[in-house]
Amino acid sequence: MKAAPKKRSSLRKTFRHGNLPKALLEAGIELARGGGPNAVVLREATRRAGVAPNAAYRHFSSHGDLLQAVRAAALSSLALAIEAEIAGVRRRKVSRAESARATLRAVGTGYLKFALTETGLFRTAFSVPDQVEGDVDAAKTGKSGLNPFQLLGSALDLLVDTGVLPRERRPGAEYLAWSAVHGLAFLIIEGPLSSASDGEIRALSDRLLQMVEKGL
Amino acid sequence: MKAAPKKRSSLRKTFRHGNLPKALLEAGIELARGGGPNAVVLREATRRAGVAPNAAYRHFSSHGDLLQAVRAAALSSLALAIEAEIAGVRRRKVSRAESARATLRAVGTGYLKFALTETGLFRTAFSVPDQVEGDVDAAKTGKSGLNPFQLLGSALDLLVDTGVLPRERRPGAEYLAWSAVHGLAFLIIEGPLSSASDGEIRALSDRLLQMVEKGL
DNA sequence: TGTACATCAGTGAACGCGCGTTCACTGATGTAC
């Protein structure tokens, strides 16, 4: 009895795949989404793309190379989530100072929302040291061409421009704000707040963002 | 040619090991110290204890069981580091309110110091969701019998008692403080601050603790 | 004080697993003439 015909070949009409790099990246993203960085397994990505394991090596030099690509995509998704939240702010018409404050809060809110709804991607994005600061890798940015770190920075710049934040307090402020928000995200995702209710989390998020605004 | 006599048997005089549970736990801690949670490998722990791999199953029901024990020990180390920092505060004689503030800062400082000097243990301690809040597991506590979360809580209580923190702001305050400090630790360990200098980190830590104090 | 025996912490060998990666290959595609 012969082995069943491989589904692979019936799904693919041609010997060539079509767009294997993209298919592998998307499979990798899906794996990260579901299980974080450790779930990004090269063989599984090729399985999902309907291709032999070693085919991946035509497009990625190693497992780590694929993982880095997935990470960049995760950062890009995060940037998009933050941008979406900022866009919501811009529509309201208020004073420039209040709008600047709202923008900073939106960065924090977008960050937290992403962490809670796309936990796997979030964890993947920060699974490995990265020099985000001066990073110009376009794969990590949102529509604006800015990565998450840069989005935070420009929100803080706006705060300075509108006189809300004294200029001398600006340097390094992104690290303070980021620390607070990132820490909360972590406590919710895999820390003691993992069993907190949505309401509690929302209340805590608001208070945290207030703390940052007040204490910056 | 026969295989060389196993060092194992020459090192151990008796058939019994002596204190294998302790040896395995300590080996596990050492592994975590060097490489974080993923480095806690059951077979490697038995190798270091000079024992066959399966011997571990006399004392730990599984790999996960060993890892949990290592995690508890890591949390306990963190508690000790915080307690040591608090002890330094108590020696100075100042007003009660100022002392309470200093205690809270000490909790933050101890936490950050531990994160930076014992990175592997720190990452292991927080590698898995845990309900630290009402946790009475003595393996996770320091000399005071309190785990890190409870140490933070009692520092905040002190702040309320001395009138520094309004009582109505007390509930949930540990999460805000913890978020900020934990987030900074993370950014330094595996985030964009991983290449920052010691001076920069110290300055940032001070500012962050100020922010918490002011914004709480 | 000596002997029989139960206990149980260790041994040694083996398992299946899935991983990342390498090798020599094949065959569809696009291009040069």
Add this chain to the structure above:
DNA sequence: TGTACATCAGTGAACGCGCGTTCACTGATGTAC
């Protein structure tokens, strides 16, 4: 327009690795008589 050929994205088989875990065992120790 047809043919020869180079390219290179895929195949198929195999590798070594180290892991966690299970099995039947052995032999030192402590205890009961």
